[in-house]
Amino acid sequence: MNNQRSQAEIVRQSLKSRYRKERRFRAYGVLAIAIALGALLTLFTDIIGKGYTGFLKTTITMEVQLDGEMMYLDDPTDERQIKMADFVEPLVQALIKEIPGATEDDRDQVRGLINPYASVTLRDALTANPDWLGTSRTMTFLSHTNVDVYVKHAGDDAYSIKLNDQQKAWVDELQERGVIETSFNDVFFSGGDSRDPSRAGILGAIVGSLLTMFVTLILSFPIGVAAAIYLEEFAPQNKFTDFIEVNINNLAAVPSIIFGLLGLAVFINLFGMPRSVPVVGGLVLTLMTLPTIIISSRAAIKSVPPSIREAAEGIGASKMQVVLHHVLPLAMPGMLTGSIIGMAQALGETAPLLLIGMVAFIVDVPDGFLDSATVLPVQVFLWAGSPELAFIERASAAIMVLLTFLISMNALAIWMRKRLERRW
Amino acid sequence: MQPANLLLLTLALAIVAYWLGYARSRSLAMPLGGIRHLKSLPFYYGARAALWSGIPALLVLGLWAAFQGKVIQLIIIGGLPDNMIPATDGEASLLLSKISNVASGALPPGFVEAPIAEAAERLKALRTKSRFLMSALVVSVAVLAGFLGWLRIRPRLNARVQVESILKWVFFACAALAILTTVGIIFSVAFETIRFFGKVPFTEFFFGTHWSPQTALRADQVASQGAFGMIPLFTGTLLISAIAMIVAVPVGLLSAIYLSEYAGKKVRGVVKPLLEMLAGIPTVVYGFFAALTVAPFISDLAASIGIEASSQSALAAGAVMGIMIIPFVSSLSDDVINAVPQAMRDGSLALGATQSETMKKVIFPAALPGIMGGILLAVSRAIGETMIVVMAAGLAANLTANPLETVTTVTVQIVTLLTGDQEFDSAKTLAAFALGAMLFIATLLLNVIALKIVRKYREQYE
Numbered sequence: 001m002n003n004q005r006s007q008a009e010i011v012r013q014s015l016k017s018r019y020r021k022e023r024r025f026r027a028y029g030v031l032a033i034a035i036a037l038g039a040l041l042t043l044f045t046d047i048i049g050k051g052y053t054g055f056l057k058t059t060i061t062m063e064v065q066l067d068g069e070m071m072y073l074d075d076p077t078d079e080r081q082i083k084m085a086d087f088v089e090p091l092v093q094a095l096i097k098e099i100p101g102a103t104e105d106d107r108d109q110v111r112g113l114i115n116p117y118a119s120v121t122l123r124d125a126l127t128a129n130p131d132w133l134g135t136s137r138t139m140t141f142l143s144h145t146n147v148d149v150y151v152k153h154a155g156d157d158a159y160s161i162k163l164n165d166q167q168k169a170w171v172d173e174l175q176e177r178g179v180i181e182t183s184f185n186d187v188f189f190s191g192g193d194s195r196d197p198s199r200a201g202i203l204g205a206i207v208g209s210l211l212t213m214f215v216t217l218i219l220s221f222p223i224g225v226a227a228a229i230y231l232e233e234f235a236p237q238n239k240f241t242d243f244i245e246v247n248i249n250n251l252a253a254v255p256s257i258i259f260g261l262l263g264l265a266v267f268i269n270l271f272g273m274p275r276s277v278p279v280v281g282g283l284v285l286t287l288m289t290l291p292t293i294i295i296s297s298r299a300a301i302k303s304v305p306p307s308i309r310e311a312a313e314g315i316g317a318s319k320m321q322v323v324l325h326h327v328l329p330l331a332m333p334g335m336l337t338g339s340i341i342g343m344a345q346a347l348g349e350t351a352p353l354l355l356i357g358m359v360a361f362i363v364d365v366p367d368g369f370l371d372s373a374t375v376l377p378v379q380v381f382l383w384a385g386s387p388e389l390a391f392i393e394r395a396s397a398a399i400m401v402l403l404t405f406l407i408s409m410n411a412l413a414i415w416m417r418k419r420l421e422r423r424w
Numbered sequence: 425m426q427p428a429n430l431l432l433l434t435l436a437l438a439i440v441a442y443w444l445g446y447a448r449s450r451s452l453a454m455p456l457g458g459i460r461h462l463k464s465l466p467f468y469y470g471a472r473a474a475l476w477s478g479i480p481a482l483l484v485l486g487l488w489a490a491f492q493g494k495v496i497q498l499i500i501i502g503g504l505p506d507n508m509i510p511a512t513d514g515e516a517s518l519l520l521s522k523i524s525n526v527a528s529g530a531l532p533p534g535f536v537e538a539p540i541a542e543a544a545e546r547l548k549a550l551r552t553k554s555r556f557l558m559s560a561l562v563v564s565v566a567v568l569a570g571f572l573g574w575l576r577i578r579p580r581l582n583a584r585v586q587v588e589s590i591l592k593w594v595f596f597a598c599a600a601l602a603i604l605t606t607v608g609i610i611f612s613v614a615f616e617t618i619r620f621f622g623k624v625p626f627t628e629f630f631f632g633t634h635w636s637p638q639t640a641l642r643a644d645q646v647a648s649q650g651a652f653g654m655i656p657l658f659t660g661t662l663l664i665s666a667i668a669m670i671v672a673v674p675v676g677l678l679s680a681i682y683l684s685e686y687a688g689k690k691v692r693g694v695v696k697p698l699l700e701m702l703a704g705i706p707t708v709v710y711g712f713f714a715a716l717t718v719a720p721f722i723s724d725l726a727a728s729i730g731i732e733a734s735s736q737s738a739l740a741a742g743a744v745m746g747i748m749i750i751p752f753v754s755s756l757s758d759d760v761i762n763a764v765p766q767a768m769r770d771g772s773l774a775l776g777a778t779q780s781e782t783m784k785k786v787i788f789p790a791a792l793p794g795i796m797g798g799i800l801l802a803v804s805r806a807i808g809e810t811m812i813v814v815m816a817a818g819l820a821a822n823l824t825a826n827p828l829e830t831v832t833t834v835t836v837q838i839v840t841l842l843t844g845d846q847e848f849d850s851a852k853t854l855a856a857f858a859l860g861a862m863l864f865i866a867t868l869l870l871n872v873i874a875l876k877i878v879r880k881y882r883e884q885y886e
Contacts, residue, residue, distance in 0.1 A: 018778055018781070019778070021778070021780060022778045022779060022781075024780075025779075025780035025783070026686055026780070028682075029678050029679065029683075029686060030682065031678070032674065032675045032677075032679040033678075033682060033683070033695055033699075035675050036675055036676075036679055036747070036751075036754075037695070037699075039702070039747045040698060040701060040702055043709075043710075043713050043747075046717050047709070047713070226595045226598035226599070227595070229595050230598065231599055234592055234595060234596070235599070244603060247605075247606050248602045250606070250868060250871055250872070250875075251602055251605060253867065254609070254808070254864065254871075255804075255807075255809070255835070255864075257810045257838060257839070257860070258613075258860060258863065261609070261613055261842075261857060261860045262605070262608050262609050264612075264842065265612030265613070265616065265857070266608050266612055270494065271491060271493055271494055272491075272492075272497050274493075287605050290602070294599075294602070318584065318588060319588075320588040320592070344704065348704075348706025348707070350707065350810075351810035351835070354842075354843050355838075355839070355842050355843065357843075359843055369428060370426075377706050380708050380712060381708050381711070381811070381814075381815065384711070384712045384716065384815060399708075399709050399712060402709070403705070406705075406706070407701075407704075410704055
């Protein structure tokens with residue numbers, strides 16, 4: 001009796017510390033989740049904070065006097081004359097006119113505000129409209145990258161502003177008068193890579209990614225589904241089938257860079273295929289995503305109840321008819337979901353593509369499967385390695401575009417799983 | 425014709441074959457009194473004709489497209505005058521790229537030696553010829569085989585059985601591609617690795633403590649001999665992976681425990697997808713985050729408390745890699761914890777244990793083997809991870825255990841050695857393949873062991 005009571009006593013006394021331990025354990029769990037979600041939040045705020053300015057461009061709008069004498073041009077339809085003509089001078093003169101204190105002596109400083117490419121814009125505009133010669137037009141040009149950086153990040157210590165005080169004062173003044181403005185950066189979405197951050201765009205990389213993904217999709221989806229059908233429905237239970245299964249499971253865990261080595265050794269060195277083209281990239285990514293697609297397709301086939309198969313067999317369907325007419329359509333939503341997730345993985349993949357040379361500096365938007373191209377994540381990698389912060393800003397912006405693609409693909413997969421998948 | 429267009433043409437021909445086969449089976453059946461006198465439905469006769477036409481043509485197309493590049497290269501090299509025939513693979517690839525640049529018009533023919541300009545002309549001619557031959561061959565194979573298939577349509581022919589068995593073989597081939605991929609990986613790394621060990625002794629690679637793969641590019645160049653000891657790379661990889669595990673295992677495990685044992689349905693529904701989002705972020709984004717945010721933050725922090733930290737510290741790369749692996753650990757542990765039978769939980773709670781005591785003393789020990797398997801899989805992930813370390817870890821192969829110093833990893837070296845200008849056959853490029861072989865073997869071993877543990881554990885409770 002006495003003994004029992006003391007035991008109850010012991011338990012009661014220990015309860016306090018046991019409950020404390022319980023609370024502590026729970027707190028650890030909450031802390032762990034907070035760390036993980038905190039990391040996610042930090043990552044997103046960091047990238048958005050670094051990159052939202054990448055979606056803005058800085059432009060100069062001014063009235064340009066298209067004076068033939070100044071430009072050494074009297075016939076804009078003559079190609080030779082166009083080549084020799086001076087398109088910088090009208091821009092510099094126009095900007096000097098916009099800046100109250102500026103004189104002819106400041107021309108070099110004024111010129112430093114205008115994007116080197118602006119003269120090409122002017123030339124193209126004039127060749128398209130030869131009758132503009134001799135008139136004056138209000139036109140909008142990209143500013144120099146230094147102006148762009150100053151306008152966006154004037155107070156930020158991380159950015160080094162490469163304008164002198166005189167230029168800074170001018171830019172402030174021009175901004176106040178609305179000559180220098182920031183607006184949505186359409187250049188970023190309409191061009192390829194460039195050495196000049198203000199003109200660098202991601203269209204080339206997006207098109208490269210789309211071409212590569214297209215190759216990956218048309219190869220990996222049918223092959224993956226066919227392999228899954230074979231393994232689930234037709235494969236005899238033997239050592240060879242086991243071997244295939246073990247192989248697929250292991251391939252799913254092989255580091256992606258190994259697939260890059262495979263692509264380099266087989267597709268490029270053995271078959272002599274060209275480097276840095278979407279076809280080879282697509283082939284490598286196909287081999288990489290196949291295991292994912294096979295595994296998810298098998299799960300989808302497995303989830304179709306045997307009663308469906310038995311019913312079809314009962315009315316005389318052959319095994320192949322059972323599979324193709326009944327099992328496959330029912331498993332399709334699950335297979336598509338798995339494939340979308342596999343494609344999202346492939347879209348974000350970088351390492352194997354570095355090894356097959358999709359890491360080159362490519363200005364043009366690729367126009368075919370055999371044209372040199374780069375992809376979105378590789379473009380991020382290239383810009384992130386640049387010492388110029390203006391490129392880092394573009395890299396963050398490109399990451400946001402990439403993440404938008406990925407999140408919408410994953411959201412589509414989740415939506416499909418919820419809407420289309422049948423529960424038996 | 426371009427291979428892509430040819431592919432479309434082949435498919436179009438297969439569709440034509442389908443309709444012809446379909447029509448023929450019907451026209452054969454009509455005099456007999458309708459399609460019920462056919463052994464199979466007309467669809468299968470059409471499908472059979474389409475397969476007869478399409479499969480051989482696609483095989484020819486695939487083989488031709490795969491090997492034409494190499495064959496043309498060999499012919500071009502063989503056609504050069506004797507004194508220009510390159511001695512090594514490296515020279516050959518340089519020469520070939522020069523020739524193809526001339527052929528594509530990127531390099532004016534006047535800029536290069538006459539034989540190269542001639543070779544470029546030959547290359548253009550060969551390419552046209554190859555393309556023409558390929559188109560002719562593929563189209564004639566498609567038409568001929570389709571015609572044969574069409575001709576052999578008889579009412580008594582059981583087209584369905586034939587079509588189904590062909591399809592079955594196609595499915596089998598798709599499944600066997602996994603084996604082909606593995607074989608491809610093994611051969612592509614094995615050959616180069618063997619050649620590498622022909623140049624660099626076995627013992628130096630495995631036991632050398634010095635790694636500097638800069639070999640002389642030209643024979644007359646004064647340069648270091650190059651050292652290929654993989655120990656610093658190996659320790660660097662282990663250091664970064666260990667840091668990643670220190671971050672990922674407790675956070676992943678505890679969040680899995682909290683989510684499966686404590687969290688309500690609502691919290692789970694919100695937190696789980698958010699955690700999985702961490703897994704969906706591309707590694708290049710983590711690399712960007714590590715290199716441009718975490719690494720400067722760590723080196724500033726260290727400087728403010730008076731320690732010196734490298735701007736490419738192992739800690740930054742490892743910590744960010746750990747964040748990447750959190751969802752991996754947590755979803756694997758979640759599966760394992762949920763697989764522990766409810767009876768064990770109930771038994772422990774009925775004896776008066778608190779939830780955390782049940783977790784620590786009953787469920788965790790029971791789930792331990794499965795969790796260990798999951799952790800091993802995560803380790804193999806960490807050592808094979810490339811982009812984070814390429815962007816955030818350095819190139820200097822230091823043999824150190826200090827997480828604030830720069831280390832380099834196996835994957836970083838593979839990427840560095842194989843991007844940019846590379847000459848084949850040099851110890852430098854071959855070293856990348858040797859490192860790839862080591863990486864493949866290491867991850868394979870880890871995966872095999874981990875999968876075995878996980879499977880065994882699952883069987884235990886099924």
